Amino acid sequence: MTKILVCISNVPDTTTKITFTDNNTQFNTNGVQFILNPYDEIALARAIELTDGGKGSVTVINVGEAATDATIRKALAIGATDAVRINAKPHDAWYVAYQIAEYVKANPFDLILTGRESIDYNGSKVAGMLGELLDIPSVSIIKKLDLDGSTATVEREIEGGKEVLSIPMPFVAGTAEGVAEPKIPNMRGIMGARTKPLTVVEPAEVKTFSEVLSYETPAPRGQVKLVDAGDPAQLVELLHTQARVI
Amino acid sequence: MPVLVYAENAGGKFKKSTFEAVSYAKAIADATNTGLTAISIGDVAAADLAALGNYGAEKVLNVANDKLKNFVNQAYASVIAEAAKAEGADIVVLSNSFSGRGLAPRIGVKLQAGVADGAVALPSIEGGKFTVKKTAFSGKAFATVELTSAIKVVSLTPNSYKVVDGGADAAVEDFAVETKESDFKAMIKDIVRSADKVSLPDAEIVVSGGRGLKGPENWGLVEELAELLGAATACSKPVSDAGWRPHSEHVGQTGIAVSPNLYIAIGISGAIQHLAGVSSSKVIVVINKDADAPFFKVADYGIVGDAFEVLPKLIAAVKAYKASA
Numbered sequence: 001m002t003k004i005l006v007c008i009s010n011v012p013d014t015t016t017k018i019t020f021t022d023n024n025t026q027f028n029t030n031g032v033q034f035i036l037n038p039y040d041e042i043a044l045a046r047a048i049e050l051t052d053g054g055k056g057s058v059t060v061i062n063v064g065e066a067a068t069d070a071t072i073r074k075a076l077a078i079g080a081t082d083a084v085r086i087n088a089k090p091h092d093a094w095y096v097a098y099q100i101a102e103y104v105k106a107n108p109f110d111l112i113l114t115g116r117e118s119i120d121y122n123g124s125k126v127a128g129m130l131g132e133l134l135d136i137p138s139v140s141i142i143k144k145l146d147l148d149g150s151t152a153t154v155e156r157e158i159e160g161g162k163e164v165l166s167i168p169m170p171f172v173a174g175t176a177e178g179v180a181e182p183k184i185p186n187m188r189g190i191m192g193a194r195t196k197p198l199t200v201v202e203p204a205e206v207k208t209f210s211e212v213l214s215y216e217t218p219a220p221r222g223q224v225k226l227v228d229a230g231d232p233a234q235l236v237e238l239l240h241t242q243a244r245v246i
Numbered sequence: 247m248p249v250l251v252y253a254e255n256a257g258g259k260f261k262k263s264t265f266e267a268v269s270y271a272k273a274i275a276d277a278t279n280t281g282l283t284a285i286s287i288g289d290v291a292a293a294d295l296a297a298l299g300n301y302g303a304e305k306v307l308n309v310a311n312d313k314l315k316n317f318v319n320q321a322y323a324s325v326i327a328e329a330a331k332a333e334g335a336d337i338v339v340l341s342n343s344f345s346g347r348g349l350a351p352r353i354g355v356k357l358q359a360g361v362a363d364g365a366v367a368l369p370s371i372e373g374g375k376f377t378v379k380k381t382a383f384s385g386k387a388f389a390t391v392e393l394t395s396a397i398k399v400v401s402l403t404p405n406s407y408k409v410v411d412g413g414a415d416a417a418v419e420d421f422a423v424e425t426k427e428s429d430f431k432a433m434i435k436d437i438v439r440s441a442d443k444v445s446l447p448d449a450e451i452v453v454s455g456g457r458g459l460k461g462p463e464n465w466g467l468v469e470e471l472a473e474l475l476g477a478a479t480a481c482s483k484p485v486s487d488a489g490w491r492p493h494s495e496h497v498g499q500t501g502i503a504v505s506p507n508l509y510i511a512i513g514i515s516g517a518i519q520h521l522a523g524v525s526s527s528k529v530i531v532v533i534n535k536d537a538d539a540p541f542f543k544v545a546d547y548g549i550v551g552d553a554f555e556v557l558p559k560l561i562a563a564v565k566a567y568k569a570s571a
Contacts, residue, residue, distance in 0.1 A: 014499050014519045018386040027383075038500045093351065093361070119384045119499055123363045128319070128351030137320055137432040140348035143493065153435070157494060158344050159256060160445030163317075164436040171432070177486070177493035177501065209360030209395035213377060216388050218525045224532070224542050229551025232560035235531065236567045238547060243529045245451070245508040246475060246567075 002056030002147065002169075004047040005109040007100055007126060008075055009037040009090070009118040010068040020215045027120075027215065036071050038182070039115025039175060041078070046180035047113055048079040050147055056110075057081040061103065063088055063096045069198065077185035077193035088203035092210045093121070097129030102204045104134060109170060111152070116141045116174040127174040137171040143178035249275040250335035252326050253286045253298055253306070254345060257439060260286075260294060262409065263341040263402075263448055265301050269410040270402050271339035272302025273368055278337070283307060285329045285421065287314050287322055292418060299416030301409065307333075307421035313430065316437070317345050321429035323352035328423050330357060330397070342401035343447065350401045360393035366406040366505075366526070369398075384499040385522040404447050405505045406526070446495065449478035451508045452527075454497055456482040458513020458534060458553055462490035467557040468512065474564045480504070482514045498523040513553045516541025533557070 012018070012027075013035045019028040036044075047058040060075040061084045062068050072083045086099045104112065112134075117124040124140055131138025143162065144155035147169075154173060156163045185193070227235045239246045251271035253264050268284055275282040284303035286295055288310075295306045307329055314321060326349065330338050338353060340346045342364045354361035362369075362378045366388065369378040376398055382389040393400075446452065453472040455465060465479075472479045479495060486496035497504055499519040505526035512533045514520060521544055524530065532545040535552045542548050549556055 012383070016386075017518065018383045020387075094354065097351075097355075121382055121389070122384055122503075123351075123361075124347040125351040125354070125361060125363060128323075128348055129355050131320070132323070132352040132355035135428065138348065138352065139432065140319070140351075141344055156344070158437070158439065159261070159448055160443055161437065161439035163434060163438075165432050166435050167432045177496065209354075209358075209393060210362070211392045211394060212389050213392050214390045215382065216390075217386065218388070221530070221544055221546055224545045224548045226548050226550065229549050229556055230559070232549065232556055233563035233566065235547060235549060235560065236563045239508065239529070239531070240567065243508070243546065245529050246564075 002051055002111065003109045004051060004056060004058050005104065005112045006040065006044045006047050006058060006060045006080065007112065007114040008040040008044070008060050008062050008071065009115070010034050010062065010064055010071040011037045011118050011120045014038065014119065018217065024214050024216060034071060036074050037115050037118045039117060041182040042177065042179050043113035043115055043175040044075055044078055044080060045183045046145055046175060048183065049180060059084060059109070061086070061100055063090045063099050065089060072198060073193045074185065076196045076198070077189040078183050079189060082197040082199070084199050084201060086201050086203050091208050093123045093125035094129060094210070095206060095208050097126045097133060098206045099203050100126070101130055101133035103201060111169055112172040114172065114174045116176040124174060127172045131172045137167050139165065139167070139171070139173045141176050142173045143176055145173060145175065145179050247334045247336045248281040248283045249278070249337045249339060250330050250333055251282060251284045251303065252338070252340040252349065253284045254341055254343060255286065255288055255290050258289045258291070260290070261448060263343055263404040265409045266404065266407045267339055267341040267402050268298055268301040268303055270368065270407040272410065274337055274339065275302070277368070277371060281305070283333050283335065284416065285309065285326060287325055289315055295418045296415040299413050300411045302413050303416045306416045306418045308418050309421050309423060311423070311425065313425055316434050318430060318432055318434070319345065319348035319352060320432065321425055323349050323356060324425070324429050325423050327353050327356035329421060336397050338397070338399045340401050342403050346401050350399050354399045357397045357399070358395060359397035359399045360395040361399040361401070362391050362393055363401045364403045365400050366403050369400065381503065381526065383522070385503045385525045403505060405450065405507070444476060444478040446478040446480055446502060446504060449504070449506050451475045451477035452480050452497070452504055452506045453477045453510045453512070454480035454482070454514060455485065455512050456514030457484050465491070467561070471510070471557065471561050471564065474561065474568065482520050511541055512557065514541060515539045516544065
């Protein structure tokens with residue numbers, strides 16, 4: 001029986017236009033729909049595939065306040081066995097990793113998956129921090145994951161290529177596209193999700209090391225300069241003499 | 247207390263993103279009136295190690311240990327954290343490359359340090375307050391983060407800081423470190439690195455294609471233009487989802503975020519998720535037959551026209567430019 005833990009985040013939908021309030025110090029959640037982080041959906045889908053047919057169980061864990069329960073239920077509807085929510089605001093990656101590590105120390109798993117990054121803060125940090133806190137291997141961005149007994153074969157993305165690794169369980173990995181296709185919950189899953197166990201755990205005390213002070217959006221670009229479709233040589237000229245990028 | 251920078255190599259050679267990280271770390275060292283020490287792990291030629299001085303390193307710690315020849319993040323993080331302790335460094339800089347993302351969080355935990363990942367500008371250090379600007383919301387925004395720990399780890403987004411050279415050779419010292427067995431559980435079975443292609447995250451120019459190209463058989467035009475410009479090829483999400491191109495080429499909110507000097511988008515309409523991944527590009531060129539495509543609103547230069555008519559002419563124009571240059 002393979003016990004897999006999938007760490008999930010509750011993030012703004014990918015179509016969200018990002019704005020801020022309170023003098024650009026707070027993310028404006030007004031009218032924003034929150035979803036299961038797309039990379040975590042990939043982790044969850046692969047965890048379900050790997051444990052399908054009674055080969056194991058999939059627990060999802062989230063560090064968040066009660067508002068994230070809808071996203072946790074979605075993960076249960078997709079096929080997770082049970083869920084844990086650590087009842088705290090996810091202050092930063094270190095805080096989240098610390099809380100999950102504390103839970104895992106008391107409740108061991110064979111494999112811990114995270115998405116390669118959350119699409120809000122994009123830190124790619126929780127997997128590595130968890131690995132360090134638990135003193136087990138971690139791989140930050142994987143494109144493929146297969147299990148053979150207690151050893152896994154993973155493909156890690158590197159610049160301009162890939163690396164194939166063999167890793168004994170337990171370890172932590174951050175999943176990216178290619179590991180699995182996200183699964184869409186069916187009606188039976190949605191009905192069943194209501195009664196699956198969701199345990200709420202209070203957080204451990206820990207000091208944090210970072211604070212977001214403010215946000216800004218990228219500077220707007222000037223008006224586009226259009227070049228005649230029949231004369232792309234003019235574009236090449238502009239890129240060379242005006243933009244100086246070629 | 248010097249700044250420590252990890253000088254990453256790929257197959258024994260330093261990359262441009264490494265020189266960017268060393269130049270960036272040098273600027274931090276200058277701002278804090280301290281020196282810069284670089285650490286290299288693996289099999290790098292002595293001349294290349296000394297040449298890190300060109301970018302501002304005064305001293306280079308060389309870890310030439312057979313067990314550490316290939317990157318294993320767990321073991322490398324241990325070595326870098328040990329070097330930080332040995333040097334008394336309170337700021338550790340590395341590139342936010344694929345490997346850097348595996349290292350920074352582990353180093354952060356080992357040193358009880360706050361980690362600022364994906365920095366896009368030099369930190370501000372005033373009155374003991376250390377803040378740095380980093381990407382957030384997948385390129386749709388930036389966040390200014392304060393690190394409140396005694397030691398700080400900063401990873402630099404590739405292509406966001408200019409390489410500064412002109413220094414003298416650095417002094418290279420061997421750095422011996424005890425490795426522990428438990429750091430080597432992950433075993434590398436194979437490394438595949440295509441030497442002839444420009445890697446997308448490092449690329450200074452990116453040529454990207456969307457659904458407007460109609461099928462994978464038409465990518466020859468994209469590849470030809472990319473090769474002429476020394477560019478990497480990329481694509482939009484529908485293209486990689488359809489299997490026309492590999493996922494590793496998918497640029498956008500759920501793919502890879504790039505910050506090249508020049509991003510050329512061909513037949514991509516510019517959905518908000520795609521724009522997130524390219525917003526840090528310095529110059530954006532859009533070629534699309536639909537004049538109302540949202541991508542034109544965030545482009546610097548545009549051509550309204552059919553890709554199959556424009557691309558051959560553009561390729562010819564680039565060839566002519568190269569012949570005259």
